[in-house]
Amino acid sequence: MRYPQIFINHSGTFILGFAFSYIFDWNVLTGLLATTPGGLMDTTLIAADFDSDIHVVAIMQLVRSVGVLLLFPAWINLFSTESSPDSTKENTVTTNQIPFLNKKHFLIVMLVGIAGGTVRLSFRFSSRNA
Numbered sequence: 001m002r003y004p005q006i007f008i009n010h011s012g013t014f015i016l017g018f019a020f021s022y023i024f025d026w027n028v029l030t031g032l033l034a035t036t037p038g039g040l041m042d043t044t045l046i047a048a049d050f051d052s053d054i055h056v057v058a059i060m061q062l063v064r065s066v067g068v069l070l071l072f073p074a075w076i077n078l079f080s081t082e083s084s085p086d087s088t089k090e091n092t093v094t095t096n097q098i099p100f101l102n103k104k105h106f107l108i109v110m111l112v113g114i115a116g117g118t119v120r121l122s123f124r125f126s127s128r129n130a
Contacts, residue, residue, distance in 0.1 A: 034060035
């Protein structure tokens with residue numbers, strides 16, 4: 001049952017948001033958007049729509065994202081190291097190898113990104129409604 005986990009995660013976000021807004025003298029919406037587990041772009045755009053402090057939300061989301069990217073792999077390695085008595089040298093060599101970069105997938109991702117950028121520039125989509 002996942003509902004208790006969802007409730008605990010969201011209640012933690014609300015508690016941190018209200019605590020940050022009280023400690024740093026922000027408005028409540030800025031505190032909630034700064035601590036919500038969303039994307040940098042999404043929360044910043046929501047902050048702009050509701051006349052909240054955009055710079056605070058963007059910096060907090062950036063710090064959260066960089067922190068997760070830097071600390072999460074080390075945290076996974078810390079808790080996932082298992083030593084089994086029947087491990088052989090052959091198994092350790094294959095698990096420590098870096099996975100091969102699939103050039104076909106990389107090329108597809110780059111082509112889709114270039115096509116999306118070209119479409120945006122050719123139709124001159126704006127980022128704001130004028």
